[in-house]
Amino acid sequence: MRTLFDLLWRNHFVLLFVAIQSFCIYLIIQNNRYQHASFFNSSNAAVAKINEGVTYFKEYIHLRENNQLLAEENARLRNTLSLITNPKDTTKPFVSDTLQKQQYTYVTAKVVNSSTTLPNNFLTIDKGTADGIKPEMGVICGSGVVGIVQQVSEHYSTVMTLLHSKSKVSAKINSNGFYGSLVWGDDLNAHESILKDIDKTVPVKKGDTISTTEFSALFPSGIMIGKVIESKLNPGSNFNAIKVGLSTNFGNLSYLYVIDNLKKNEQRKLEEETQKANEQ
Protein backbone atom coordinates (compact mmCIF):
# COMPACT_ATOMS: atom_id res chain seq x y z
CA MET A 1 0.00 0.00 0.00
CA ARG A 2 2.82 2.36 0.92
CA THR A 3 4.58 1.74 -2.33
CA LEU A 4 1.37 2.53 -4.16
CA PHE A 5 1.11 5.90 -2.42
CA ASP A 6 4.79 6.50 -3.10
CA LEU A 7 4.25 5.78 -6.76
CA LEU A 8 1.22 8.08 -6.92
CA TRP A 9 3.11 10.86 -5.12
CA ARG A 10 6.12 10.58 -7.37
CA ASN A 11 3.95 10.95 -10.45
CA HIS A 12 1.51 13.51 -9.12
CA PHE A 13 2.42 16.03 -11.83
CA VAL A 14 1.61 13.63 -14.65
CA LEU A 15 -1.51 12.39 -12.84
CA LEU A 16 -2.88 15.90 -12.37
CA PHE A 17 -2.12 16.63 -16.03
CA VAL A 18 -4.02 13.53 -17.16
CA ALA A 19 -6.92 14.38 -14.85
CA ILE A 20 -7.28 17.95 -16.13
CA GLN A 21 -6.96 16.88 -19.76
CA SER A 22 -9.63 14.19 -19.32
CA PHE A 23 -11.92 16.85 -17.87
CA CYS A 24 -11.24 19.09 -20.89
CA ILE A 25 -11.98 16.27 -23.32
CA TYR A 26 -15.21 15.59 -21.42
CA LEU A 27 -16.16 19.28 -21.82
CA ILE A 28 -15.34 19.26 -25.55
CA ILE A 29 -17.47 16.16 -26.16
CA GLN A 30 -20.31 17.63 -24.09
CA ASN A 31 -20.16 20.82 -26.08
CA ASN A 32 -20.45 18.93 -29.36
CA ARG A 33 -23.86 17.57 -28.44
CA TYR A 34 -26.76 19.60 -29.65
CA GLN A 35 -28.46 20.16 -26.33
CA HIS A 36 -26.81 20.20 -22.96
CA ALA A 37 -26.60 22.24 -19.80
CA SER A 38 -23.21 23.67 -19.10
CA PHE A 39 -21.65 26.24 -16.85
CA PHE A 40 -18.67 27.11 -19.00
CA ASN A 41 -20.24 29.23 -21.72
CA SER A 42 -21.41 32.74 -22.34
CA SER A 43 -25.00 32.26 -21.15
CA ASN A 44 -23.29 32.17 -17.75
CA ALA A 45 -24.51 35.30 -15.93
CA ALA A 46 -21.12 36.69 -14.93
CA VAL A 47 -19.63 36.37 -18.42
CA ALA A 48 -22.77 37.80 -20.02
CA LYS A 49 -22.75 40.80 -17.67
CA ILE A 50 -19.17 41.66 -18.72
CA ASN A 51 -20.10 41.26 -22.38
CA GLU A 52 -23.12 43.48 -21.91
CA GLY A 53 -20.94 46.24 -20.49
CA VAL A 54 -18.60 46.12 -23.47
CA THR A 55 -21.50 45.98 -25.94
CA TYR A 56 -22.91 49.15 -24.40
CA PHE A 57 -19.95 51.01 -25.90
CA LYS A 58 -19.73 49.02 -29.11
CA GLU A 59 -23.37 49.81 -29.95
CA TYR A 60 -22.55 53.42 -30.75
CA ILE A 61 -20.28 52.36 -33.59
CA HIS A 62 -23.12 50.76 -35.56
CA LEU A 63 -25.88 53.13 -34.42
CA ARG A 64 -26.38 54.88 -37.77
CA GLU A 65 -26.41 51.62 -39.73
CA ASN A 66 -28.85 49.96 -37.31
CA ASN A 67 -31.25 52.91 -37.42
CA GLN A 68 -31.24 52.63 -41.19
CA LEU A 69 -32.02 48.90 -41.03
CA LEU A 70 -34.86 49.40 -38.54
CA ALA A 71 -36.38 52.18 -40.69
CA GLU A 72 -36.24 49.95 -43.78
CA GLU A 73 -37.88 47.13 -41.88
CA ASN A 74 -40.63 49.46 -40.65
CA ALA A 75 -41.32 50.56 -44.20
CA ARG A 76 -41.53 46.94 -45.34
CA LEU A 77 -43.94 46.05 -42.54
CA ARG A 78 -46.13 49.08 -43.29
CA ASN A 79 -46.32 47.98 -46.92
CA THR A 80 -47.45 44.48 -45.97
CA LEU A 81 -49.94 45.93 -43.51
CA SER A 82 -51.51 48.15 -46.14
CA LEU A 83 -51.83 45.14 -48.45
CA ILE A 84 -53.69 43.22 -45.76
CA THR A 85 -56.04 46.02 -44.72
CA ASN A 86 -56.73 47.35 -48.26
CA PRO A 87 -56.57 44.31 -50.51
CA LYS A 88 -56.51 45.19 -54.23
CA ASP A 89 -57.68 41.78 -55.33
CA THR A 90 -61.47 42.06 -54.97
CA THR A 91 -62.11 38.42 -55.77
CA LYS A 92 -60.55 37.45 -52.45
CA PRO A 93 -61.83 39.98 -49.95
CA PHE A 94 -60.14 40.19 -46.60
CA VAL A 95 -61.92 37.93 -44.14
CA SER A 96 -61.49 38.38 -40.45
CA ASP A 97 -61.15 34.76 -39.39
CA THR A 98 -61.89 34.48 -35.68
CA LEU A 99 -61.19 30.76 -35.58
CA GLN A 100 -57.66 31.31 -36.81
CA LYS A 101 -55.40 31.54 -33.77
CA GLN A 102 -52.09 33.35 -33.71
CA GLN A 103 -49.30 30.88 -34.45
CA TYR A 104 -46.12 32.86 -33.83
CA THR A 105 -45.12 35.27 -31.08
CA TYR A 106 -41.99 37.40 -31.25
CA VAL A 107 -39.72 38.53 -28.42
CA THR A 108 -37.15 41.25 -29.15
CA ALA A 109 -33.65 40.68 -27.82
CA LYS A 110 -30.37 42.51 -27.92
CA VAL A 111 -27.07 40.91 -28.89
CA VAL A 112 -24.51 41.15 -26.10
CA ASN A 113 -21.74 39.05 -27.64
CA SER A 114 -21.11 37.56 -31.05
CA SER A 115 -18.44 36.00 -33.21
CA THR A 116 -18.12 35.42 -36.94
CA THR A 117 -14.52 34.28 -37.36
CA LEU A 118 -14.58 30.86 -35.63
CA PRO A 119 -15.54 27.53 -37.23
CA ASN A 120 -18.53 27.42 -34.83
CA ASN A 121 -20.06 30.81 -34.17
CA PHE A 122 -22.51 31.81 -31.47
CA LEU A 123 -24.38 34.89 -30.31
CA THR A 124 -25.37 35.70 -26.76
CA ILE A 125 -28.65 37.60 -26.32
CA ASP A 126 -30.03 39.38 -23.26
CA LYS A 127 -33.26 37.38 -22.88
CA GLY A 128 -33.64 34.05 -21.07
CA THR A 129 -36.14 31.74 -19.36
CA ALA A 130 -37.55 34.75 -17.46
CA ASP A 131 -38.76 36.13 -20.82
CA GLY A 132 -40.08 32.81 -22.08
CA ILE A 133 -37.11 31.82 -24.20
CA LYS A 134 -36.62 28.07 -24.59
CA PRO A 135 -33.98 26.05 -26.43
CA GLU A 136 -34.68 25.38 -30.14
CA MET A 137 -36.53 28.59 -30.92
CA GLY A 138 -35.82 30.33 -34.22
CA VAL A 139 -34.05 33.69 -34.23
CA ILE A 140 -34.36 36.27 -37.04
CA CYS A 141 -33.43 39.90 -37.58
CA GLY A 142 -34.84 42.60 -39.83
CA SER A 143 -32.87 41.41 -42.83
CA GLY A 144 -33.17 37.62 -42.48
CA VAL A 145 -32.65 34.39 -40.58
CA VAL A 146 -30.01 34.43 -37.82
CA GLY A 147 -30.03 31.03 -36.09
CA ILE A 148 -31.48 28.79 -33.40
CA VAL A 149 -31.47 29.22 -29.61
CA GLN A 150 -29.22 26.63 -28.04
CA GLN A 151 -28.77 27.23 -24.33
CA VAL A 152 -30.80 29.31 -21.93
CA SER A 153 -30.08 30.73 -18.50
CA GLU A 154 -32.39 32.96 -16.47
CA HIS A 155 -31.65 36.22 -18.27
CA TYR A 156 -29.42 35.22 -21.20
CA SER A 157 -29.34 32.69 -24.04
CA THR A 158 -26.83 31.55 -26.60
CA VAL A 159 -27.83 31.29 -30.25
CA MET A 160 -26.20 28.92 -32.74
CA THR A 161 -25.97 31.09 -35.85
CA LEU A 162 -26.10 29.95 -39.48
CA LEU A 163 -22.30 30.23 -39.28
CA HIS A 164 -21.92 26.98 -37.34
CA SER A 165 -20.79 23.61 -38.64
CA LYS A 166 -23.88 21.88 -37.17
CA SER A 167 -26.38 24.51 -38.26
CA LYS A 168 -29.06 23.11 -40.61
CA VAL A 169 -32.14 25.04 -41.74
CA SER A 170 -34.66 23.93 -44.34
CA ALA A 171 -34.83 26.45 -47.20
CA LYS A 172 -36.56 26.81 -50.56
CA ILE A 173 -35.92 28.56 -53.84
CA ASN A 174 -38.69 31.15 -54.14
CA SER A 175 -38.97 31.10 -57.93
CA ASN A 176 -39.84 27.40 -58.21
CA GLY A 177 -40.54 26.17 -54.66
CA PHE A 178 -37.93 23.39 -54.58
CA TYR A 179 -36.46 22.95 -51.14
CA GLY A 180 -33.25 21.64 -49.58
CA SER A 181 -31.22 22.15 -46.44
CA LEU A 182 -28.98 25.11 -45.81
CA VAL A 183 -25.60 24.41 -44.19
CA TRP A 184 -22.46 26.47 -43.69
CA GLY A 185 -19.69 25.96 -46.25
CA ASP A 186 -16.28 24.56 -45.45
CA ASP A 187 -14.51 27.79 -46.38
CA LEU A 188 -15.77 29.56 -43.20
CA ASN A 189 -16.98 32.60 -45.13
CA ALA A 190 -19.27 34.72 -42.92
CA HIS A 191 -21.33 35.93 -45.91
CA GLU A 192 -22.11 32.63 -47.67
CA SER A 193 -23.87 29.33 -47.03
CA ILE A 194 -24.54 26.24 -49.12
CA LEU A 195 -28.02 24.99 -50.10
CA LYS A 196 -27.78 21.20 -50.47
CA ASP A 197 -30.07 18.46 -51.77
CA ILE A 198 -31.48 20.37 -54.76
CA ASP A 199 -31.87 18.00 -57.69
CA LYS A 200 -29.58 18.79 -60.63
CA THR A 201 -32.52 19.11 -63.03
CA VAL A 202 -33.99 22.02 -61.05
CA PRO A 203 -33.30 25.29 -62.87
CA VAL A 204 -31.49 27.77 -60.64
CA LYS A 205 -30.62 31.29 -61.71
CA LYS A 206 -28.11 33.62 -60.17
CA GLY A 207 -29.97 36.12 -57.99
CA ASP A 208 -32.93 33.83 -57.10
CA THR A 209 -34.05 34.46 -53.53
CA ILE A 210 -33.89 31.73 -50.88
CA SER A 211 -36.30 31.76 -47.92
CA THR A 212 -37.55 29.54 -45.10
CA THR A 213 -40.03 26.76 -45.85
CA GLU A 214 -43.54 26.05 -44.60
CA PHE A 215 -42.66 22.86 -42.76
CA SER A 216 -39.93 24.06 -40.45
CA ALA A 217 -41.28 24.09 -36.89
CA LEU A 218 -38.88 26.89 -35.96
CA PHE A 219 -39.46 29.65 -38.53
CA PRO A 220 -42.56 31.03 -40.23
CA SER A 221 -42.39 30.49 -43.99
CA GLY A 222 -41.02 33.11 -46.35
CA ILE A 223 -38.39 34.65 -44.08
CA MET A 224 -35.53 35.84 -46.26
CA ILE A 225 -32.28 33.87 -46.09
CA GLY A 226 -30.30 35.16 -49.07
CA LYS A 227 -29.69 35.13 -52.81
CA VAL A 228 -28.13 32.54 -55.11
CA ILE A 229 -24.54 33.35 -56.05
CA GLU A 230 -23.75 30.28 -58.12
CA SER A 231 -24.89 26.69 -58.59
CA LYS A 232 -22.46 23.82 -59.00
CA LEU A 233 -23.02 20.11 -59.50
CA ASN A 234 -21.79 18.12 -56.53
CA PRO A 235 -19.30 15.70 -58.13
CA GLY A 236 -20.47 12.10 -58.01
CA SER A 237 -24.09 12.86 -57.13
CA ASN A 238 -27.37 13.99 -58.63
CA PHE A 239 -27.58 17.09 -56.50
CA ASN A 240 -26.48 20.65 -56.91
CA ALA A 241 -24.63 22.55 -54.22
CA ILE A 242 -25.92 26.10 -54.44
CA LYS A 243 -23.85 28.91 -53.01
CA VAL A 244 -26.09 31.40 -51.21
CA GLY A 245 -25.09 34.96 -50.28
CA LEU A 246 -26.67 35.53 -46.86
CA SER A 247 -28.90 38.57 -46.44
CA THR A 248 -28.07 38.84 -42.73
CA ASN A 249 -24.85 40.67 -41.94
CA PHE A 250 -23.59 38.79 -38.88
CA GLY A 251 -20.88 41.37 -38.27
CA ASN A 252 -23.14 44.12 -36.95
CA LEU A 253 -26.22 42.41 -35.51
CA SER A 254 -27.82 44.37 -32.72
CA TYR A 255 -31.57 43.77 -32.26
CA LEU A 256 -33.12 40.36 -32.97
CA TYR A 257 -36.49 38.63 -32.77
CA VAL A 258 -36.85 35.27 -31.07
CA ILE A 259 -39.79 33.32 -32.50
CA ASP A 260 -42.01 31.12 -30.42
CA ASN A 261 -44.13 28.78 -32.55
CA LEU A 262 -47.21 28.15 -30.40
CA LYS A 263 -48.12 25.11 -32.46
CA LYS A 264 -44.64 23.60 -32.47
CA ASN A 265 -45.34 20.92 -29.88
CA GLU A 266 -48.56 19.93 -31.62
CA GLN A 267 -46.72 19.55 -34.94
CA ARG A 268 -43.80 17.66 -33.40
CA LYS A 269 -46.06 15.31 -31.46
CA LEU A 270 -48.13 14.45 -34.50
CA GLU A 271 -45.02 13.86 -36.61
CA GLU A 272 -43.48 11.64 -33.95
CA GLU A 273 -46.67 9.62 -33.54
CA THR A 274 -46.90 9.13 -37.29
CA GLN A 275 -43.33 7.93 -37.42
CA LYS A 276 -43.92 5.54 -34.52
CA ALA A 277 -47.09 4.17 -36.11
CA ASN A 278 -45.22 3.49 -39.33
CA GLU A 279 -42.38 1.70 -37.59
CA GLN A 280 -44.66 -0.87 -36.00
Added chain:
Amino acid sequence: MIINILQIILRFIVLVAIQVFILNNIQLGGVINPYLYVLFLLTLPVQTPRLLLLLIGFALGISIDMFQNSTGIHAFACVLIAFFRPAWLKLVAPRDGFEPDESPGIKKFGFRWFLVYASVLVIAHHIIIFNLEIFRFSDFWSTQLRVLYSSIFTIVLIIISQYLMHRPQK
Protein backbone atom coordinates in the same frame (compact mmCIF):
# COMPACT_ATOMS: atom_id res chain seq x y z
CA MET B 1 6.91 39.52 -4.11
CA ILE B 2 3.30 40.61 -3.56
CA ILE B 3 3.72 43.32 -6.19
CA ASN B 4 4.95 40.61 -8.55
CA ILE B 5 1.84 38.49 -7.96
CA LEU B 6 -0.47 41.47 -8.42
CA GLN B 7 1.34 42.32 -11.63
CA ILE B 8 0.83 38.77 -12.90
CA ILE B 9 -2.89 38.83 -12.05
CA LEU B 10 -3.26 42.18 -13.81
CA ARG B 11 -1.48 40.80 -16.87
CA PHE B 12 -3.89 37.83 -16.89
CA ILE B 13 -6.93 40.14 -16.92
CA VAL B 14 -5.49 42.52 -19.52
CA LEU B 15 -4.45 39.72 -21.91
CA VAL B 16 -7.81 37.91 -21.68
CA ALA B 17 -9.63 41.24 -22.24
CA ILE B 18 -7.48 42.09 -25.28
CA GLN B 19 -8.09 38.59 -26.66
CA VAL B 20 -11.88 38.39 -26.28
CA PHE B 21 -12.82 42.01 -26.91
CA ILE B 22 -10.36 43.05 -29.59
CA LEU B 23 -8.56 40.15 -31.28
CA ASN B 24 -11.63 37.88 -31.44
CA ASN B 25 -13.47 40.64 -33.27
CA ILE B 26 -11.01 41.32 -36.04
CA GLN B 27 -11.09 39.31 -39.21
CA LEU B 28 -8.03 39.19 -41.39
CA GLY B 29 -8.77 37.58 -44.71
CA GLY B 30 -11.06 35.10 -42.93
CA VAL B 31 -8.10 32.83 -42.15
CA ILE B 32 -6.12 34.54 -39.42
CA ASN B 33 -7.19 34.29 -35.78
CA PRO B 34 -4.28 35.40 -33.58
CA TYR B 35 -4.28 34.10 -30.00
CA LEU B 36 -2.04 36.58 -28.24
CA TYR B 37 -3.20 35.50 -24.78
CA VAL B 38 -0.70 32.54 -24.72
CA LEU B 39 1.90 35.22 -23.99
CA PHE B 40 0.72 35.00 -20.38
CA LEU B 41 1.80 31.35 -20.08
CA LEU B 42 5.08 32.03 -21.87
CA THR B 43 6.18 34.83 -19.55
CA LEU B 44 5.32 33.30 -16.16
CA PRO B 45 8.39 33.14 -13.85
CA VAL B 46 10.74 30.23 -14.53
CA GLN B 47 10.40 29.03 -10.94
CA THR B 48 6.59 28.70 -11.04
CA PRO B 49 5.69 25.34 -9.42
CA ARG B 50 4.72 22.82 -12.07
CA LEU B 51 1.39 21.95 -10.46
CA LEU B 52 0.44 25.62 -10.18
CA LEU B 53 1.38 26.05 -13.83
CA LEU B 54 -1.14 23.35 -14.85
CA LEU B 55 -3.90 25.00 -12.82
CA ILE B 56 -3.09 28.45 -14.20
CA GLY B 57 -3.14 26.99 -17.72
CA PHE B 58 -6.59 25.56 -17.12
CA ALA B 59 -7.88 28.84 -15.64
CA LEU B 60 -6.53 30.83 -18.61
CA GLY B 61 -7.93 28.46 -21.22
CA ILE B 62 -11.37 28.10 -19.68
CA SER B 63 -11.71 31.92 -19.37
CA ILE B 64 -11.17 32.26 -23.11
CA ASP B 65 -13.51 29.32 -23.76
CA MET B 66 -16.32 30.88 -21.75
CA PHE B 67 -16.27 34.00 -23.89
CA GLN B 68 -16.26 32.28 -27.26
CA ASN B 69 -18.35 29.20 -26.44
CA SER B 70 -15.61 26.77 -27.39
CA THR B 71 -15.82 24.88 -24.10
CA GLY B 72 -12.68 22.93 -23.30
CA ILE B 73 -10.68 23.54 -26.46
CA HIS B 74 -8.52 26.41 -25.22
CA ALA B 75 -8.26 24.83 -21.77
CA PHE B 76 -6.95 21.63 -23.36
CA ALA B 77 -4.31 23.46 -25.42
CA CYS B 78 -3.19 25.68 -22.53
CA VAL B 79 -2.80 22.80 -20.07
CA LEU B 80 -0.77 20.92 -22.67
CA ILE B 81 1.55 23.91 -23.11
CA ALA B 82 1.81 24.30 -19.33
CA PHE B 83 2.73 20.61 -19.06
CA PHE B 84 5.58 20.81 -21.55
CA ARG B 85 6.89 24.26 -20.62
CA PRO B 86 9.20 23.18 -17.73
CA ALA B 87 10.87 20.49 -19.87
CA TRP B 88 11.17 22.86 -22.85
CA LEU B 89 12.70 25.56 -20.63
CA LYS B 90 15.24 23.06 -19.31
CA LEU B 91 16.15 22.13 -22.87
CA VAL B 92 16.72 25.70 -24.07
CA ALA B 93 18.21 27.00 -20.80
CA PRO B 94 21.25 29.29 -21.16
CA ARG B 95 24.65 27.73 -20.29
CA ASP B 96 24.71 29.11 -16.76
CA GLY B 97 21.05 28.31 -16.06
CA PHE B 98 18.24 30.59 -14.94
CA GLU B 99 18.39 32.84 -11.92
CA PRO B 100 15.56 32.35 -9.42
CA ASP B 101 12.60 34.69 -9.88
CA GLU B 102 13.41 35.25 -13.54
CA SER B 103 10.81 35.35 -16.34
CA PRO B 104 11.49 34.43 -19.98
CA GLY B 105 11.62 37.62 -22.03
CA ILE B 106 13.42 39.42 -24.84
CA LYS B 107 15.04 41.83 -22.42
CA LYS B 108 16.99 39.17 -20.51
CA PHE B 109 17.71 36.54 -23.11
CA GLY B 110 17.78 38.36 -26.42
CA PHE B 111 15.65 38.27 -29.58
CA ARG B 112 16.87 34.96 -31.03
CA TRP B 113 16.49 32.95 -27.88
CA PHE B 114 13.00 34.31 -27.23
CA LEU B 115 11.87 33.77 -30.82
CA VAL B 116 12.81 30.08 -30.70
CA TYR B 117 11.37 29.60 -27.22
CA ALA B 118 8.03 31.30 -28.04
CA SER B 119 7.55 29.97 -31.59
CA VAL B 120 7.61 26.30 -30.61
CA LEU B 121 5.01 26.75 -27.87
CA VAL B 122 2.80 29.09 -29.94
CA ILE B 123 2.79 26.77 -32.96
CA ALA B 124 1.99 23.75 -30.77
CA HIS B 125 -0.84 25.69 -29.16
CA HIS B 126 -2.28 26.82 -32.53
CA ILE B 127 -2.07 23.35 -34.08
CA ILE B 128 -4.19 21.96 -31.24
CA ILE B 129 -6.70 24.83 -31.21
CA PHE B 130 -7.43 24.97 -34.95
CA ASN B 131 -7.66 21.22 -35.41
CA LEU B 132 -9.89 20.70 -32.38
CA GLU B 133 -12.17 23.55 -33.51
CA ILE B 134 -12.67 22.07 -36.96
CA PHE B 135 -12.78 18.49 -35.68
CA ARG B 136 -12.73 16.85 -39.09
CA PHE B 137 -10.12 15.91 -41.63
CA SER B 138 -11.93 17.05 -44.77
CA ASP B 139 -10.13 20.40 -45.03
CA PHE B 140 -6.89 19.25 -43.50
CA TRP B 141 -4.50 21.40 -45.51
CA SER B 142 -6.53 24.58 -45.40
CA THR B 143 -6.66 24.19 -41.61
CA GLN B 144 -2.88 23.78 -41.45
CA LEU B 145 -2.53 26.91 -43.56
CA ARG B 146 -4.68 28.81 -41.07
CA VAL B 147 -2.43 27.44 -38.29
CA LEU B 148 0.64 28.71 -40.10
CA TYR B 149 -0.65 32.22 -40.86
CA SER B 150 -2.21 32.67 -37.43
CA SER B 151 0.95 31.45 -35.64
CA ILE B 152 3.11 33.91 -37.56
CA PHE B 153 0.71 36.71 -36.72
CA THR B 154 0.59 35.74 -33.03
CA ILE B 155 4.38 35.55 -32.81
CA VAL B 156 4.73 38.99 -34.42
CA LEU B 157 2.23 40.40 -31.92
CA ILE B 158 4.12 38.76 -29.04
CA ILE B 159 7.46 40.23 -30.18
CA ILE B 160 5.91 43.69 -30.63
CA SER B 161 4.31 43.56 -27.17
CA GLN B 162 7.66 42.49 -25.67
CA TYR B 163 9.36 45.56 -27.17
CA LEU B 164 6.51 47.82 -26.06
CA MET B 165 6.66 46.60 -22.45
CA HIS B 166 10.40 46.86 -21.94
CA ARG B 167 13.09 47.81 -24.41
CA PRO B 168 16.14 45.53 -24.60
CA GLN B 169 19.27 46.97 -22.98
CA LYS B 170 21.76 47.00 -25.81
